[in-house]
Amino acid sequence: MEIVNRLARISPSATLAAADKAARMAAQGLDVIDLGQGLPDFPTPPQICDAGITAINEGRTRYTPAAGIPELRDAIAARYRALYGVEYERAETIVTCGGKHALYSAFQALVEDGDEVVIPTPYWVSFPEQVRIAGGRPVFVDAREEDAFVVSAQDIDDACTERTKAIILNTPSNPSGAVIPPSVLADIARIAIDRDLVIVFDETYEQFLYDGAVHGSPLGLGPEAKPVTLSIGSCSKTWAMTGWRIGWAIGPRELVSAMARLQSHLTSNPTSISQWAAVEALTGDQTAVSEMLAAFAERREVVLRQLRSMSGVSCGRPMGAFYAFPSVGGILGDSIATSDDLATHLIDTANVVTVPGTAFGRDGFLRISFAVENDRLGEALDRMANSFAALGT
Ligand SMILES: Cc1ncc(COP(=O)(O)O)c(C=O)c1O
Structure with missing residues (x-):
């Protein structure tokens, strides 16, 4: 069947693809941590x-x-x-x-x-x-x-x-x-x-x-x-x-x-x-919004501290939203040449899902959501640090 040009050129959403991947891994019983998701981990008030x-x-x-x-x-x-x-x-x-x-x-x-x-x-x-x-x-x-x-x-x-x-x-x-x-x-x-x-x-x-x-x-x-x-x-x-x-x-x-x-x-x-x-x-009442913001602000500190302690990674302070966008250029090399390769490597070696910068038009970066509960976030970043360290950079 011929799909019209207009749509044949369109790529599926990389962030939704990352979420699908995380769900499939969890369904296989893997202890996956999804830092790719773009949604608050709180219930609707x-x-x-x-x-x-x-x-x-x-x-x-x-x-x-x-x-x-x-x-x-x-x-x-x-x-x-x-x-x-x-x-x-x-x-x-x-x-x-x-x-x-x-x-x-x-x-x-x-x-x-x-x-x-x-x-x-x-x-x-x-x-x-x-x-x-x-x-x-x-x-x-x-x-x-x-x-x-x-x-x-x-x-x-x-x-x-x-x-x-x-x-x-x-x-x-x-x-x-x-x-x-x-x-x-x-x-x-x-x-x-x-x-x-x-x-x-x-x-x-x-x-x-x-x-x-x-x-x-x-x-x-x-x-x-x-x-x-x-x-x-x-x-x-x-x-x-x-x-x-x-x-x-x-x-x-x-x-x-x-x-x-x-x-x-x-x-x-x-x-x-x-x-x-x-x-x-x-x-209506906006208390839940301030509570979410306070939680994200705390987690942002955790993410920044842990990312900045990883060799080959640098990360500016995100001033809004709930994502960090660290540069991982210092980790990329011959075998892991792009941020897509690195995101795949993280999934394979650490069961951690992130979104590669290429999805956002910038190779050399990863997007990490900190709309993830504190303990899991800390655990995911520990796993990332070990996975990067194993690459020997
Ligand atoms: C920048 C930006 N704009 C728009 C949206 C659309 O969100 P929704 O369609 O859920 O309102 C998103 C969702 O991730 C987003 O990140």
Whole structure:
């Protein structure tokens, strides 16, 4: 059977592949530790689950408007008004089946065949593939390790051409944990305004910040950034709701409404029950979020200490999200030449799953999730240290 070119070129998600691998190993009875996973190891807070259960019991189990229930869209608009002081109306919001779906629809709405989309590396795995599915061409810009993986506004500007349609920014970053300072976001917003481009601004990890890091937005520039900013958010990480599949986009009305038209033919709407749970997530008690953050902050220290004690490994401090992105260049050599080889070696010799940097457009690094319970995390890092030491580097 011939699969269309558009999809034949797409690689499967490397992070989901790592999760599958870990599950298969566990099913074989192996004592596997999965540091590849991109989700909080906490349960969804009980009051959010209760809101979902109430929605079921009250029969709110039918189709909803394609762009989501008004209560949730209004809660999203209110959140952005409160955070950035920028006025948003319901019509400028859309609820989607996870942030991933919001991003997909955004590129479908923005990108014509051959259009370019600027993407800083290391990038989240799905950004380039979603651009390619839409017929676009990803144009990569290195966020340098020596700059703590914060992309420079000048480098973004230099990468833009007549064909550029959009710039993707993701802060805090998956995989590097980099947090783009508000001043850099404002500079990039000015570039987008001057060049008439859209910033697809992925703030999935906005609540997970360390050492006093501040989460900004292109909207921080002021209302003039509103027409060029499509903000993408998600319930998945902030409220440990990955399986509920609720995300959103908020931005220019014509763009959001095109996304809603597309959604009406794809999924009809995101799950009604999950939408009611999300209303509780956005507007209810936020204690669980601070508790998760405190746990991640502690684990980050464990990871950094242990990684930095390994010979051939160096690691900057991730300022946000829940990933470390150590450089393993000092370990690579003739037999283990790439980070893919090293990740495979870790699975084979230590039963530890990580994601190789190649999945994020940067060989020579591994992504390590610290959304893993303390003892297991410490044990995994001990195993990694032994496995690396056995390589004799
Ligand atoms: C940077 C980034 N954006 C978006 C998503 C999408 O998450 P979801 O579709 O679960 O909302 C993820 C998930 O890993 C992510 O890491």
